Amino acid sequence: MRFRxxxxxxxxxxxxxxxxxxxxxLAKTCTLRLSPHKLYFILSDxxxxxxxxxxxxxAQGNFFDEFQMxxxxxxxxxxxxxxxxxxxSRALKTAQNAKTVKIKxxxxxxxxxxxxxxxxxxxxSSRIVTHDIPVGVIPRKLWTDFREPVLPExxxxxxxxxxxxxxxxxxxxxxxxxxFKHLANPSWALEDISQDRDxxxxxxxRIDIKKLLQFLAGQQVNTTKVLCNIVQxxxxxxxxxxxxxSLQYFIPALS
Amino acid sequence: xxxxxxxxxRRPAVFxxxxxxxxxxxxxxxxxxxxxxxxxxxxxSRIGDELYLEPLEDGLSLxxxxxxxxxxACFLFAPLFFQHYQAARPPxxxxxxxxxxxxxxxxxxxxxxxxxxxxxxxxxxxSPESNRLVVQLxxxxxxxxxxxxxxxxxxxxxxxxxxxxxxHLLRAQARVxxxxxxxxSPALSEVTLGVSRGRRVVFRSYLEDDTDAARAMMxxxxxxxxxFQQLQAQEGASITFCLKEFxxxxxxxxxxxxxxxxxxxVPGRPAIFTIEDSLLDGHFVLxxxxxxxxxxxxxQGPHSTTHxxxxxxxxxxxxMIAMETTVGEGVAEGPRTPSPVSEEEEAESNVIPxxxxxxKFRSLFFGSVLAxxxxxxxxxxxxxxxxxxxx
Numbered sequence: 001m002r003f004r005x006x007x008x009x010x011x012x013x014x015x016x017x018x019x020x021x022x023x024x025x026l027a028k029t030c031t032l033r034l035s036p037h038k039l040y041f042i043l044s045d046x047x048x049x050x051x052x053x054x055x056x057x058x059a060q061g062n063f064f065d066e067f068q069m070x071x072x073x074x075x076x077x078x079x080x081x082x083x084x085x086x087x088x089s090r091a092l093k094t095a096q097n098a099k100t101v102k103i104k105x106x107x108x109x110x111x112x113x114x115x116x117x118x119x120x121x122x123x124x125s126s127r128i129v130t131h132d133i134p135v136g137v138i139p140r141k142l143w144t145d146f147r148e149p150v151l152p153e154x155x156x157x158x159x160x161x162x163x164x165x166x167x168x169x170x171x172x173x174x175x176x177x178x179x180f181k182h183l184a185n186p187s188w189a190l191e192d193i194s195q196d197r198d199x200x201x202x203x204x205x206r207i208d209i210k211k212l213l214q215f216l217a218g219q220q221v222n223t224t225k226v227l228c229n230i231v232q233x234x235x236x237x238x239x240x241x242x243x244x245x246s247l248q249y250f251i252p253a254l255s
Numbered sequence: 256x257x258x259x260x261x262x263x264x265r266r267p268a269v270f271x272x273x274x275x276x277x278x279x280x281x282x283x284x285x286x287x288x289x290x291x292x293x294x295x296x297x298x299x300s301r302i303g304d305e306l307y308l309e310p311l312e313d314g315l316s317l318x319x320x321x322x323x324x325x326x327x328a329c330f331l332f333a334p335l336f337f338q339h340y341q342a343a344r345p346p347x348x349x350x351x352x353x354x355x356x357x358x359x360x361x362x363x364x365x366x367x368x369x370x371x372x373x374x375x376x377x378x379x380x381x382s383p384e385s386n387r388l389v390v391q392l393x394x395x396x397x398x399x400x401x402x403x404x405x406x407x408x409x410x411x412x413x414x415x416x417x418x419x420x421x422x423h424l425l426r427a428q429a430r431v432x433x434x435x436x437x438x439x440s441p442a443l444s445e446v447t448l449g450v451s452r453g454r455r456v457v458f459r460s461y462l463e464d465d466t467d468a469a470r471a472m473m474x475x476x477x478x479x480x481x482x483f484q485q486l487q488a489q490e491g492a493s494i495t496f497c498l499k500e501f502x503x504x505x506x507x508x509x510x511x512x513x514x515x516x517x518x519x520x521v522p523g524r525p526a527i528f529t530i531e532d533s534l535l536d537g538h539f540v541l542x543x544x545x546x547x548x549x550x551x552x553x554x555q556g557p558h559s560t561t562h563x564x565x566x567x568x569x570x571x572x573x574x575m576i577a578m579e580t581t582v583g584e585g586v587a588e589g590p591r592t593p594s595p596v597s598e599e600e601e602a603e604s605n606v607i608p609x610x611x612x613x614x615k616f617r618s619l620f621f622g623s624v625l626a627x628x629x630x631x632x633x634x635x636x637x638x639x640x641x642x643x644x645x646x
Contacts, residue, residue, distance in 0.1 A: 087472040094474075121479065121482060122431075123479045124479070125479035125481060127476065127478050128476075129475070129476050129477075130475045130476075130477070131475075132474075133472050134470055
């Protein structure tokens, strides 16, 4: 297994730093999946995560000037690593004015993702900051735990197919509803709907507001589009879209 | 640090004569320098909970030590630093030494921004008769804030150290050092500083033994020798010390735009960090880890494939400065210097056996230096009996 990658463009570095910062706010530990053309940050929906799951996909060519990897085998040319995204985020934040950033898989006292930052200095010789981020290598037999989530049949809820969405909270003393109107329903959502479906009927799911907050508060990337899919009483699914990045986040409904 | 003798020869002019009679006090006033004093207070507060003040002929000395006695910090402000400086009245009388709660002193200077904008003058008066340290901030619009801090008379706080005894020296602009430690998390306790192959200066995060090494990220910053004004150390020399305490002096040095000297020796012996300019000097003495970095094999790092980072691995006993425990009976002859004090001089030990030293750091020994031929004028409270060191 080998992995080495290099970023020289400050804009790309900045963007990658913001993505990793977003991920670090959504998950304490997650899986980094490396394949020849893409990187993924994955949080699978285990009980320990409170049922939330996350799938973030990046095209490596949009960030890295050099990207070489060799997976576990020729047939399975991928690498799955478990890491704490907070470490990666902190490491990248030290690279603000870097000349280059190199990331590679190394074996120090344990398998590590080593981030080596070359910084400008007043002398002829650059400064070098090295971060060794301990990672866990996930064996191939566990890779099936990290499949891309299949989008369930969704109904649009407390949102409807007419572009209305209501966010509601309810306590013993008070009930507050925020109405969003004139939102767009993506055209593919309307394609498969049966004819007699009432477009104005609301579909709803109750979710833990803390998880919603965590998701919204963590956003660092300027997204072009946000999609929200709701399955009646089962799950709320957010998709954030930006040029080179898509981030999907699933929050299960409370029973 | 200047000796008293030198101070005598250089006694500055007193800017105003005070007409008060019969009140024994020390008085300093400053205007533009108040920020620097405030910053020094902030810097010292990173180390200890008690501030020892000693008005000397050389200037006003502010000192502190941490509870585990593994860090000592001292600033000396020359008389010319102040608009008005008077150590004692009458001058022949021993000026009082006192200590106040750091928290209380810092409260006066807490907001440096406010200090700059609204405070016009700051006056500090030590009144032994009323056991009060009075700090007056004369502010705009006729407002005067008076802080009465109660103090305790005490023995002088001294740390035994001598930069000249350290074979290694590293000197750099404070800014370079600030940038050098910026990649490290503010939560990081200890850092290892060393010279690696190729004469590069390396700072590396120190992971304590009980840290879950499997989870902790290791960070290293490597700089070229060229970035330092002076590097007098062989490859392989290294020490591990408390980064948080070091940052206290570093932020002060950076704000004053000074260079910082790091004098060090083998692991286990204290490292001495100094700054100076014409009006002040500062010394931070920090204990260093006696054993080489555990849990980290030497030779790791970006240069490990081509160089071996052969940090010092001397099997040397921890450095302990022996202190005689005899009460001063005029045992030393001649004038005493506040510091450095050589090992041959005997002094009464004033070691407070605080909490056990932080992990493997050894305590520095401290002693009081009694002026010759002068028994204590009043019974000083016994702070603690001296106990044998860890040996």
